[in-house]
Amino acid sequence: MTAIGELNIVPVRAGSMSGEIAKAIEALEQFDVDYETNPMGTVIEAESAAELFAAAQAAHDAVDEDRVITTLKIDDKRTVEQRASEKVAGVEQRLGREAKRRSE
Template sequence: MTVIGFLSTAPVVEGSMAGEVAKAVDALDAFDVEYETGPMGTTIEAADVDELFAAAQAAHEAIDADRVSTVLKIDDKRASDAPAAEKVASVEEHLGREARGGD
């Protein structure tokens, strides 16, 4: 089974959050997950929901701030092991092109 999550965690501060977000992303390396970070959050793939929760919790706790905001969205498709890349490929097949815009 593959569980896919979308994690967005950041300190609630003025100015750049990049250093603290980097700590959160770095914390994911301690877990048996695949991940890809984008400008609005990180897609995480894990074998099961327990590993996904553990990785997300570690990322949340890695941020050193008085206030931390975290959102975790989970896709737990229990009848299939399709990875996130396969979902993107399916959309691209229907588009007939890469799922990217702009330059």
Template sequence: MTCIGFLSVAPVVEESMAPYVADAVAALDDFDVEYETTPMGTIVEAEDSAELFAAAHAAHEAVGGQADRVETFLKIDDKRTVDQRADEKVAAVEASLGRAARSDAEEAED
């Protein structure tokens, strides 16, 4: 997989967005993509941009019928000469950093 996207689908609603976001994430299951949901969006990996666009469109439409307004953001990293997965990109940053690329919440709580 060489096409990595950051997808955020957000309905403009007064109540919690969680049920709407869940519908958007569930729509990804109908496509040949791998994904990981984070607090701010979902990382989606696909073989090519066409599959990524199709999955993002389905996620957008899964929310569209339930809200008067939906804002969707899709950022794409389409490396065409290198086959690099999202976790490999994070590992490269961690190797340069010399540690995990996150704060240690357990130490901060002590």
């Protein structure tokens, strides 16, 4: 996989957005992409930027609201195969620990 994207979909509505976000995630699952959802968005990995665009478009279209704001940031490495997890591992190696902190 050479293309990594950060997808943010915001249904403009009052109250919880989780139901509409779940629809967007279900749409992603129709594509041959790996993804990880976090509290602020979803990281998607695919073989090409075109696949990321197609998956993001489907996720955007799956949201059933009058207004939807979607952003997609793409890192399209064309000469190197690198997974998102490898990027995080590089930072953690330099830190000498996990790159996360959770307060109880």
